[in-house]
Amino acid sequence: MKARWLVIALALTAASTQANAFDLGKILEERINKELDKKDKSKQPQQPAQTAPAQQPATTQNAAANPPPAKQKIDARQLGFALFGDYSLEDENRIGHQIAGNLLGAVSLVRDDALQRYVNLVGNWVALQSGRSDVTWRFGVLDTEDINAFAAPGGYVFVTKGLYRLLDNEAELAGVLGHEIAHVTQKHHLKVLKQSTLIGALGQAASNKAQGSDQIVQNLIGNGAEIMARGLDKEAEFEADRIGMVFAARAGYDPWGLPTVLQDMAGLPAKDERTSLLYKTHPHPADRLAALGEAVGGRMDNVRGKDLPDRFYRIK
């Protein structure tokens, strides 16, 4: 396993220093076939991403010192993000831009400028506490009665009108946005992409040499905004609750905003169609309350914050 990775690392490095010296596409095809073969044999494929970091530093340094020639048929960096280590900020922004734009193709923004501005002001203030200032944060309220919220890499955050209607004050909004902001700072969706689409991305890149970069990103994220319907693992959601609650508290809000919204959601009828996607992508609110309770205990006992119910923007 390790040896094979070394071979690919060397192949990539070589390819980026000596253009066209290797048929990179062919190497990748072989690599993909091996991966697919392995997947057939065992239901539990090994995670190449866990083996990769060992070779990562040398490879990235080489890539940085010797940028790939412009005329190369396959952009080694495109493959690099899937094969070795992290996505660059540029990659993250492109992926997030595509996901957000696709989501907005399924549901548009509420036509209420005052509402959208209000949510952007609260969201940016909470995001200022997140420690992530390298992305441009954008917030939007989606025109659907569905009860949900979404985050995409690169700082895109959405709440639905249905969820917004459940909120009663600014601290609750801050808690909900804090949860989504945490998904971005923890790069939860990028981690999912790296795990689930590694092979697909390689195959795509190898077989569509002439395609534009937008198409490469689209193929990476799958169809439309389906990544938003796929959901993250439970631990990522529990982590976003813990971090989101802290972000809201650091922004000076009452820390109990997010728990209160979770209580509200837990009280909704289970058959309510407005929550079907939410429950498909998130653990049940009762489980989220329990998990958050384990982490919080008495740690927020001395944290005081504001609710700001009077300033809260109410949807007509």
Added chain:
Amino acid sequence: MKRFRIPFAALAACLAVSTAWAAPGTVLRNDKLYAQPSAAATVAGSVAKGANVEVLSKQGGWLRVTAGRTTGWIRLLSVRVGAGGLGGAGIGDVVGAATTKSDPSRVVAVAGLRGLNDEELKTAKFNPEEMARLEAQGVSGAQARSFASQGGLAAASVPALPGPEPKQSSSSWGNN
């Protein structure tokens, strides 16, 4: 506008009018009942995970509840307000049945409102006009800071919460 509010929110609204109103709740983790909404207050009793309580009122991170013959304050995150029991998939169905039965107006309010579905998301095409609208609505950090200070908000130092300890899933009686 507030016709979709659910038990927990209804609780807050009702309490303002009458203290006789109570909502059912389920204890999510073993915890203590205190005489006051503070962990420094006298311990009035203990409740075990799964126990049913009556929720009487809410104050910050605390709920005033009655468990058996004891009334006291318990941490907000130790109780799930509503009739859904411990929750999770499946059990939640009981909530729907119970809630619609006790409040027929809810059926009317919810009917016809459907959520997003997988197919809509899968077939979605990039919408440049809406993206332009989203970008145009963005605000700067300076605007957000001034908005915060207008509301009397100041950044506070709050330590991160710990993640779960491996293999230590069930709560103990003394963990607060």
